[in-house]
Amino acid sequence: MALVKVASTSELRENGGKEVNVNGTRIALFHSGGKYFALEALCRHQDKPIAPGKVDGEVVECPWHSWHYNIRTGELLDFLEGVRLTTYKVDVRGSDIYIDL
Numbered sequence: 001m002a003l004v005k006v007a008s009t010s011e012l013r014e015n016g017g018k019e020v021n022v023n024g025t026r027i028a029l030f031h032s033g034g035k036y037f038a039l040e041a042l043c044r045h046q047d048k049p050i051a052p053g054k055v056d057g058e059v060v061e062c063p064w065h066s067w068h069y070n071i072r073t074g075e076l077l078d079f080l081e082g083v084r085l086t087t088y089k090v091d092v093r094g095s096d097i098y099i100d101l
């Protein structure tokens with residue numbers, strides 16, 4: 001486990017997402033409700049990036065075929081039970097966003 005700086009808060013608008021790459025691991029960051037979230041970047045449907053998806057509260061909609069995930073828990077909210085993207089702990093210090101890998 002190590003804290004890694006991945007972005008600045010100014011790079012993520014409210015209800016926005018951004019993908020970062022940390023040592024080859026693709027991670028989607030989201031900003032919603034004044035909080036920041038980090039999870040696996042690729043949708044479990046067809047491995048497409050979810051960071052450009054529309055965010056509504058704690059839910060992001062995959063921009064490709066509209067699967068929905070909870071950005072806090074990583075849980076898939078459609079069809080299949082028990083499908084979950086890996087989530088990462090986020091720590092915001094000043095204007096810097098860190099995640100725990």
Ligand code: FES
Pocket residue numbers: 043044045046047048062063064065066067
């Ligand atoms: S790749 Fe995400 S819903 Fe199809």
